Amino acid sequence: MKQENSDPIQVIIADDHVLYRAGVKTALSTKKDLKIIAEADNGMHLLTLLKTTVADVILLDIEMPIMTGINVLPEIKKLYPGIKIIMLTMMDDHSMVTQLMELGANSYLTKDSDSEVIYEAIKTCYEQEYYFNSLNNKALLTNLKTKNSLSAHKLAQPEAALH
Numbered sequence: 150m151k152q153e154n155s156d157p158i159q160v161i162i163a164d165d166h167v168l169y170r171a172g173v174k175t176a177l178s179t180k181k182d183l184k185i186i187a188e189a190d191n192g193m194h195l196l197t198l199l200k201t202t203v204a205d206v207i208l209l210d211i212e213m214p215i216m217t218g219i220n221v222l223p224e225i226k227k228l229y230p231g232i233k234i235i236m237l238t239m240m241d242d243h244s245m246v247t248q249l250m251e252l253g254a255n256s257y258l259t260k261d262s263d264s265e266v267i268y269e270a271i272k273t274c275y276e277q278e279y280y281f282n283s284l285n286n287k288a289l290l291t292n293l294k295t296k297n298s299l300s301a302h303k304l305a306q307p308e309a310a311l312h
Contacts, residue, residue, distance in 0.1 A: 158183040158275045159203060163195040163218070164210035164237060169260065173208065176264030183271055192216025196224060204232055206271050209254075211238040211245070219249070226253035233274035235267075256280035 160183055162170045167190075174185045187202050189195035191213045207225065211218040218236060225232060233255040238245070246257045255274040258267060266282065273280040 157181065158271060159186045159205045160184065160208065160271060161187045161189065161195065161198065161202065161204045161206075162208045163189040163192070163213070163221075164208070165190045165213045166210075169210075173264070173267060177268060177271075180268055183268070190214075192218065192221030192224075195221055196228075199225065199229060199232075204229075205275055206233045206235065208235050208237055208267070208271075211236055211240075211249075219252070222249065222252050222254060233278070235270050235274060235280070256282075258282070 160177075162173055162185060164170050164173075170188050174188075177183060177185060183206075186204065187198050189198050193216045195207070195209070196216075209218040209222065222234060222236070225234060234253065235256040235258060236249050236254045237258055237260055239260050249257055255278060256270045258270055262270075270280040270282075
């Protein structure tokens, strides 16, 4: 009987580009510790799949027809809180990264990430909840600085003059 921790990580790819899905699947097929168990081409399809498929990690494209990754993300987190979600996008957008992390994403990768980075993100999210790369870090730090300077500005405003 197999030990629990030797089971491969069960991964679903949700992306409307067939070639991108095929490329990721092929690139990751050499990795023995993970397995692409299903594919979806939009958020609705993904939700339907999840009713019958148990996944550990989902690679989720932001831009998809019918139901986008942004719309399906909070839904998945509500229904299946244990699934780790790595957002995929063409855009290197700092405000988007923070918005998605606030919605429950475990990582954010641009689609030009190579297969080793995708593999690293899947493993790290699965084992440690989050995967941060320089894009994630920059985005979160930028957002934090903005929030901190706004808070400092508010604190600097005297509520009432002290005499």
